[in-house]
Amino acid sequence: MDEGHMKNPAFRTNIGPNPGFGAGQALTQTLPLLFFIALFLFVSSAGAAPSLTPRAASLLKNARTRIAGELADKGFSLGQPVFMRIFKIPGELEIWLKKDNSFHLFKKYPICCYSGYPGPKLMEGDWQSPEGFYTVSARQMNPNSSYHLAFNVGYPNSFDRARNRTGSSIMVHGECSSRGCFAMGNRQMEEIYLLAHSALSAGQDHFDLHIFPFRLTARNLFKFRSSPWIGFWKKLRPGFDYFELNHRPPTVAVVDGNYIIEAQSLTVAMAPLQTKSHREKE
Numbered sequence: 001m002d003e004g005h006m007k008n009p010a011f012r013t014n015i016g017p018n019p020g021f022g023a024g025q026a027l028t029q030t031l032p033l034l035f036f037i038a039l040f041l042f043v044s045s046a047g048a049a050p051s052l053t054p055r056a057a058s059l060l061k062n063a064r065t066r067i068a069g070e071l072a073d074k075g076f077s078l079g080q081p082v083f084m085r086i087f088k089i090p091g092e093l094e095i096w097l098k099k100d101n102s103f104h105l106f107k108k109y110p111i112c113c114y115s116g117y118p119g120p121k122l123m124e125g126d127w128q129s130p131e132g133f134y135t136v137s138a139r140q141m142n143p144n145s146s147y148h149l150a151f152n153v154g155y156p157n158s159f160d161r162a163r164n165r166t167g168s169s170i171m172v173h174g175e176c177s178s179r180g181c182f183a184m185g186n187r188q189m190e191e192i193y194l195l196a197h198s199a200l201s202a203g204q205d206h207f208d209l210h211i212f213p214f215r216l217t218a219r220n221l222f223k224f225r226s227s228p229w230i231g232f233w234k235k236l237r238p239g240f241d242y243f244e245l246n247h248r249p250p251t252v253a254v255v256d257g258n259y260i261i262e263a264q265s266l267t268v269a270m271a272p273l274q275t276k277s278h279r280e281k282e
Contacts (some may be wrong), residue, residue: 049138049201056143060197063190075099076106079202082195083249086111086172086182088118088129089214093172093184095195102247109192112176113183118213119229121155124166127180130155131213131232133239133252133259137206141197148174148186149193153209162257172209208249216240235259 052060064078071077081098091111096103116128130153140152150173156165171181174189184192199207213229214220216237224230238261242250253260 050141050197051143052197053143056149056193059149059190060194063187063194066187067191067194071106074104074106076104078195078198080199081204082199082207083243084192084196084207084209085243086209086211087214088114088131088212093182093192095192096247097195103243103249104247106195107191109184109188111182112185112188113178115178115180118224118227120165120232121160121167121170121180122165124168126167129178129180129182129211130160130167130170131211132157132159132236134209134211135206136196136209138200141193141200142171143193145171145173147171147177147181147183149189150174150181151193151196153182153211158254159257159259162254208252210239210243210249212236212240 076097076099081103083096083098083103085094085096086092087094088111091114093109093111095106095109097106098104114129116126118131119128120132121128121130132155134154134157136151136154140154142150142152150171153170153172155167155170167180172189172192173181173183174186176183176185196207213233214224216233221230221234221237224233227233236259239250239252239259242248242261250261
């Protein structure tokens with residue numbers, strides 16, 4: 001859902017002393033203005049955090065009560081930076097929270113419903129869920145979703161656009177129906193949304209969301225070796241392996257239409273750019 005932007009009224013004033021007034025009068029004039037400027041800056045800064053409707057705030061309050069004990073038992077607290085991974089098989093969304101300079105698994109949530117099959121999303125209306133490396137910022141959080149609560153995964157990213165992939169509004173949301181999204185069910189989505197909202201409100205600029213067909217182990221890649229997407233998955237694997245080894249999300253960039261992992265210039269997902277074909281080959 002596109003968010004509207006509030007426009008702040010322009011104003012012009014002179015905050016220096018007026019030659020026609022004494023110092024006390026000038027200070028009396030200036031203080032209310034300085035207070036207004038400070039208030040303006042505070043509100044503008046607060047606007048960077050994800051918004052909440054009264055309904056969403058009530059839902060998150062209930063979710064906070066439900067998971068407070070679980071967070072404490074595992075040594076976590078709301079507001080810690082978050083990282084998420086989705087695996088289409090076996091159908092799980094993982095939430096990792098940052099502690100001691102690395103991320104630790106907090107919880108696995110079963111996906112209630114997602115669309116399509118293992119493999120990336122290619123076009124609008126294909127009812128396929130995407131795969132790849134995505135990021136979610138405060139602007140992508142949607143407390144007004146028709147599907148309870150939702151956030152936009154960020155598809156298409158620059159890698160997808162380089163391959164002329166189309167589609168929009170791919171969400172992780174509540175309820176249990178999907179047309180290219182990941183439906184988590186309402187109670188689970190409240191907890192997921194709470195953890196994401198709390199992290200973004202506490203200062204995390206965005207969180208990484210990695211979407212894979214399955215765990216990209218050698219065994220699984222061998223099992224799915226006949227898939228037309230095997231080349232794509234093998235080249236996504238370095239990003240998967242990096243997190244498995246370091247418990248920190250890799251820094252991912254897209255250069256010349258290809259994913260680049262960290263400073264090692266390790267290129268992944270280097271399927272050839274195709275404008276007329278819907279399948280990518282090694």
